[in-house]
Amino acid sequence: MQAAHGSNNDQAYNYFKLNKTLYDQIISKQITNSGDPPLVSVIMCVYNTPANVLLATINSVCAQTYTNWELCIVDDHSSSTATKKSLARFKQDKRIKIHYLPINGGISKATNYAIGISSGEFIAFVDHDDILLPNALMQCVERLLACSADIVYTDQATVNQKGKLIHEFRKPAWSPEYFRHVMYVGHLLMFRRTTIEATGLFDSHFDGVQDFEYLLRASEKTQQIEHIPVVLYHWRAIPGSLALSENAKDNISELQAKAVQEHLQRLGIQGIAAPLVGRKHRCRVTPNLNSHPKVSIIIPTKDSPELIERCLHSIFSITTYSNYEVVCVDTGSTDKRAIAILEDSRARLISFVRETFNFSAACNYGADHATGEILIFLNNDTEIITRNWIEELVFYLSIRDVGIAGPLLLYPNDTVQHAGIVIGARGTADHAMRYFPSSSDGYAGSLTCPREVSAVTGACLAIKKNVFQHLEGFSTLYFTHYQDVDLCLKARKLGMRCIFVASARLIHHESLTRGGYYDYIDRLLFIDTWRNSIESGDQYYNPALSLEKIDYSLNVQASKLHNYRQHIYIVIRKLIKKLLNLRAR
């Protein structure tokens, strides 16, 4: 899905082929810095845009370090003379094409018109009130070339009308599941023209969420979607903009849900999309399963009668899913009450007693005796909250490339115990958003909506049985910790996604059964096996975010850059003002 541009200089830079990533970066820089870099068409639609806003946006395009661009502006029949006057200032600039539509057709029609008049190999969509940072186009083109990607998006910062930075939104790598529920990708989007041609045009029925709907369709054509973890545009909080108020536009949530529903239907995913109640601009996909594969819930357990009794009682009394079995793996109970509870319950009881406790081996033994197509490994110190927890997990596992799913786990005080695992946190891996209130939206919906994660906890881990068998189960080299993360990372290496399922909730009385014991050999093994993944960072947790706190706050370096950017933005605004005054004269 890509068009070749130019050709590499075969006589130079051969030595850099020892590092393929570096070589690709060098070649892309050679292309973008050459006398004939690929043409980028920047597409912008305007409608009664305030003059100062419009001028600042256009000037930010003119100030790009990337030299070969054209700006295709389509005015959707603005009535404002100020808008028209602002546009007229640029009519002599050959790089800027300005077309005025005779009637107001809406943003999709205007965008399609702009695509029609563009001629670039790459097409960048920019909102009329966004400010591009000077390096935005350069970095996007370099990324598209270096990674052979079809689409690229970036981080963003929201600023107020005076230029003060309000907050930054640091996004994850391409996350299709998260995107179905949260319109997180944002505005600055650059596509290869061939991808636009394959996807088709914007759909007017979705005006208001047209870019979101378009990217849903594009993602059905390609998964070569790259994220640049750098703030490359500022979204201005102006009246009428969602950046200022999430109520600024009507009907957004409903349109969002409609777009997702049609998208699910095209993909054959058995879910029903609707706006998430109580949250703006969040979608909820409810499972609508045609089939109910058998689920085996595997619980390794030893003694702890209160824990296992509570756990089993909650499963049998609350769970609505009909086709499941519970397999209790007794790793050497001697407590009479615990033994009685296990023998009397509806669960199937198997014995697995070894000289040294090995959680992995116990789970694998349980899996060998399980008859379900889907396995759910469950700690005995958990309790079910959500009645349809299994339906929610099975729904995500029904998606072809999803291998593992894990629910939201809460402490008894209703704060978060597990909402996905971040690789590299505290040197190994740790839970994100620990102690967040369960009612929180999280970081841009990361707690209320499902999202891709690098791993989920083995305290409640659902996996397709064939994937588990292909991976040869949990590694028995791990005795106590990290076997769950290891399993998830191995599944991801196979191309499987791991999904945190926010809509399935359980209580987890964490580590009551294990106490404060920490096995260093498990830790060393984990770091040794996954050193490269740890060093390169968790693709679903932006590198600008703190790995110490794992609460989506900026790390120290990013905080300093944030403050620096505040200062620079104010300087840039003053310069733009001066430039505008000079043009006016």
Place this chain on the structure above:
Amino acid sequence: MKAICIVSHGPIDCNSGRHIAAIAERLVKHEVDVTVAVPISKPNNNGVKHSFNIVSLDDLRQVRNLASSFSLMYYWSPRKMMVSTHNKISSFTEKQIPYIVHLEDNDLEICMNALNISNEKLAQASVDPKISLNIPDFYCDPFAADLFLSNSKGVTALSTSLLKAIPDWLPRLHFWPAFEPSSISVYSEESISQLRKELNISDEDFIVSYTGNVHPSNVAEVRSLYIAVALVNRMGMPLKLVRSGCDHARLFTDEEWHWINKHVICLGTIDLCQVFNIQKMSTMLVQPGLADTWNECRVPSKIPEYLASGRPVIVPKANIGHCLSHEDNAICLEKANAEQIALALLKWLPKRTKLNQIGSRGACFAAEVLNWDITVQRLLCFIDSI
């Protein structure tokens, strides 16, 4: 008669120096006049007698008659010191002396890691001449190296992956590093038994050994071996790790070491003959490492010795691992990290008979393929062809 100058980046008794010496000695037997230039003021300080000449790099760069006497320069790596030596010589010799370059390591990655230069910075430097990388002589300036290699008459390399770094049209020769047969001493079973007793290793214990230094570029790999030994013991199999050599990089924190040290015997620096005794005493020998770009571009110099020792060897499927045959003359792992090494040890250590067969076949492989005599014959043909 050919007169070749081999320019070394280190003294004659370092790993690379030993390779150069082995090649030089054999070239002399083929009636080639060989001089080796080394970057120290007293080039033959170790007192060993060689059949080739040894001069200092300073003399080579300054003495016109010396440089002009060679018909071919053979630069051992494209490091900055080699490029500057070539430039210096070119400035005062009447005719340009043709040169070939030897690649033995991923000098690009060594430079980037040692000097903390990111991909982004190097990529930017390719388009912005104002960016200065400040690379010292000992390392490779990749831009200078790129040009230096392209302008050579040909390239030799220890690994086929390194040959990706040169243009397609440039003549190239790949050869494996070999072992020096005279350095493999004769063992007796009695001396091996005695050594086990001295080290307090019981008859029930299996033994793996790592006989080499630890430095920043291999610390992660050696850690893998230590962790693997701890894992094997935790799974109930008694295994000792005998370690010789110095640590120039820290393997473990104090807390980690507390969990790891129970099954490790550290001997520090020992004599070469003791090194071979330890290798012979081992149930298996392990070269840890991943099958990644880094290991594809290098061949640890102990692998030929390990194979020649006749003990079964575990290697990653990288570089020479591609030429070995899994479960025939070696155990070749997709990744020789702690997990895979531990699983291999758990599987193979009890199979003594099979291990002995693998070890014998590994020694045959070493004798046939890792052979300096054959390598130098091929090198001479290569030089003649260019």
